[in-house]
Amino acid sequence: MTPSIRVPRWLAFLLLIGLPVWGATLRAAEAHYQVQLVWGTDDPNAKSGDMKVLAPEIRERLRQLRWKSYFVVKSEIASIPAKESKRVALSDRCAVELKELPNGHLEVKMFSLKPGSDSKEVASKTMSLKELAEGKLIIYAGDSKDRWDDAWLVIVGEDKPAAPPKP
Amino acid sequence: MKTTEFTLDLQAYVDGELDASHRAEVERVLASDAEARALVEGLRQLSELVRTHEPLARVPESREFYWSQIQRRIAAAEVAEGREARPASGALNWLRWLAPALGVAAVAVFVVLPRPSAETTTLASNGPVEDAVSMTFRSDADGVTIHWIN
Numbered sequence: 056m057t058p059s060i061r062v063p064r065w066l067a068f069l070l071l072i073g074l075p076v077w078g079a080t081l082r083a084a085e086a087h088y089q090v091q092l093v094w095g096t097d098d099p100n101a102k103s104g105d106m107k108v109l110a111p112e113i114r115e116r117l118r119q120l121r122w123k124s125y126f127v128v129k130s131e132i133a134s135i136p137a138k139e140s141k142r143v144a145l146s147d148r149c150a151v152e153l154k155e156l157p158n159g160h161l162e163v164k165m166f167s168l169k170p171g172s173d174s175k176e177v178a179s180k181t182m183s184l185k186e187l188a189e190g191k192l193i194i195y196a197g198d199s200k201d202r203w204d205d206a207w208l209v210i211v212g213e214d215k216p217a218a219p220p221k222p
Numbered sequence: 223m224k225t226t227e228f229t230l231d232l233q234a235y236v237d238g239e240l241d242a243s244h245r246a247e248v249e250r251v252l253a254s255d256a257e258a259r260a261l262v263e264g265l266r267q268l269s270e271l272v273r274t275h276e277p278l279a280r281v282p283e284s285r286e287f288y289w290s291q292i293q294r295r296i297a298a299a300e301v302a303e304g305r306e307a308r309p310a311s312g313a314l315n316w317l318r319w320l321a322p323a324l325g326v327a328a329v330a331v332f333v334v335l336p337r338p339s340a341e342t343t344t345l346a347s348n349g350p351v352e353d354a355v356s357m358t359f360r361s362d363a364d365g366v367t368i369h370w371i372n
Contacts, residue, residue, distance in 0.1 A: 116364040165354075165371065177354040180369050190365055195355075197371040208368075 085134045086155055087214035088187075092129040092145040094199070095122035095206035103128075113210065116192065122206060132214055142166075150174065151195075151209055159184050163211050165195050187213045232258060236265040 093109055094101075095117075101108075101124075108114075109125035117125060128146070133153050135141045140154035140162075152164040160181040166174040182193040192212040199205035228251075234240050235248045252259050357370040 116361075116366050118364065119359065119361055119366075120368075178369060178371055179353065180355070180358075180367075182367060186365075192366045194366055194368045195371055196368055 084137050086137075086161075086184075088133045088135065088153055088161070089210075089212055089214050090131045090133050090143045090145065090151055090153070091127050091208075091210045092149075093208040093210055094126045094128050095120065095124070095196075095208060096126070096202070097123045097204065099124055101126040113192070117208075120196075120206075125208070144168070145209060149207075149209070151211065153211070155184065156181065161187055161193070161211075163193055163195075165209065228258075229261070232262050233265055236262055236269060 091109075094106065106126035106128055109117075109127055114125055131143050131145070133141045133143050135153055135155060137155070140152050142150055142152040144150040146168075147170070148168050150166045150168055152162075152166065154162045154164075156162050160183050162179060162181045164176055165178040167177050168174050178195060180193060180195075182191065187193075190212065192210055194211070195209040196206055199207055231240070231244065231248055235245060240248065252262060354371045355369040356372045358367065359370070360367045
């Protein structure tokens with residue numbers, strides 16, 4: 056005969072109510088950002104089958120840039136615990152580090168990676184969490200060293216960025 | 223009658239040009255010679271009349287002389303000021319350097335400290351010293367801020 060475990064009704068009620076709240080609290084304590092390494096080119100096709108076309112809603116917001124095609128080389132969701140930083144390696148050459156600052160801004164540090172040597176911080180910019188929550192993006196970009204006239208971009212925004220704000 | 227030479231001695235006596243021995247000799251003669259005393263008295267009166275009533279002849283000042291006077295006065299005033307200021311400046315000499323030093327420091331602070339730009343509404347800091355960002359483009363309409371790295 057299998058012994059039955061009797062859970063008091065008050066405890067079951069607490070678990071029923073408390074667990075989702077606890078989970079939501081845990082998720083709220085972590086911030087989630089999407090970090091994408093993007094290749095900008097005039098070629099219509101990606102040089103690798105692994106690359107995906109950049110989401111149209113983000114592509115549209117890059118209309119000030121001149122490249123015809125943008126392909127996502129790598130995309131990561133970075134979960135940042137409160138008061139901690141999170142480093143995301145995007146390639147063997149670059150990484151970004153995200154940290155929410157006490158002044159209500161997200162700090163995005165750009166690192167240059169070289170095999171056999173320490174990473175070198177090359178840039179550090181911030182954007183207010185309020186603007187990020189509105190769907191704004193903070194982007195690092197530069198000329199590609201591998202291919203003439205191409206560019207790389209690192210796009211950081213809140214996970215599932217909202218539609219671009221209306222002017 | 224006295225000789226011309228003695229008359230010249232009397233004139234020199236009136237003008238105070240004789241040495242002590244000549245003066246004593248003339249005074250000895252004057253004590254016994256009334257005519258000589260009258261002549262000396264006449265010479266003194268004449269000298270007094272000339273000294274009192276002779277018009278002064280002024281040399282007109284040239285333009286160069288006028289300005290050279292002003293220049294000398296300015297130079298003299300500067301020297302006088304230097305003499306007066308020296309005791310105080312000895313004690314507080316560093317004050318003369320304070321104003322230019324503060325000016326240089328203000329310029330240095332202005333140059334070194336990061337200045338707020340148009341980005342400050344969005345970006346709170348501009349990163350490390352070796353920031354490789356050469357240009358920042360922001361589009362509020364598109365909701366993007368692009369930092370271009372060389």
